[in-house]
Amino acid sequence: MDNGASSYRRFLEGDKQGLYELICEYRIPLMLYLNSIVQNMHTAEELTEDTFFELASRRPSFSEKSSFKTWLFSIGRNIAAKQFRNNPNEIILSSEVYEQIPDEESIESSYFKNERDIHIHKALDALNSDYRQILYLTYFEDLSNDQAAAVMKKNKRQIRNLLYNAKKALKAELERSGFDYEE
Secondary structure (H helix, E strand, O other): OOHHHHHHHHHHOOOHHHHHHHHHHHHHHHHHHHHHHHOOHHHHHHHHHHHHHHHHHHOOOOOOOOOHHHHHHHHHHHHHHHHHHHOOOOOOOOHHHHHOOOOOOOHHHHHOOOHHHHHHHHHHHOOOHHHHHHHHHHHHOOOOHHHHHHHHOOOHHHHHHHHHHHHHHHHHHHHHOOOOOOO
16 A cells, blocks of 8 residues: 555545645646646646545545555546536647746746756657656656556556557657657
8 A cells, every 4th residue: 555545544534634645745746747638737736736626525435446646646637637528618838838937937847957858848748648648657657557547547458559659759759859869
């Protein structure tokens, strides 16, 4: 059992510190994952808040069939999907727009500090949503293929194919942008 599950169980038993621990541990990873879906850090931040509000208010039961992180990311993904089903005309701006605002330091900017990471991040932004999600989940969040399949609601074979194609697409995008990487 991971720390998230024990913190959530404590929260359900009335210990508010458990929810605080969950927010501290999962806020930034969840926000960055949601940004890989919506490509808007401010929207991702709101969706993250909505996800934690969902935990606090509705108190869904955690069955422990997956890791707590996988379960939490699935809730966040479902909330994002619901928001965009309800607001299909909502404009989504690329995170690059927010990086150009002077004097505003975003979590994303601090996360991708060096030039290589920024270049890779821009190449990821150019990929389709499923490719961004699978690469983010497996490489940034270190989820297994099974866990990523649970979050994305796909089977193992679809995840393997998606990951293979996402890596190929990322490599092609990096090469197209002139990125010189070492194998």
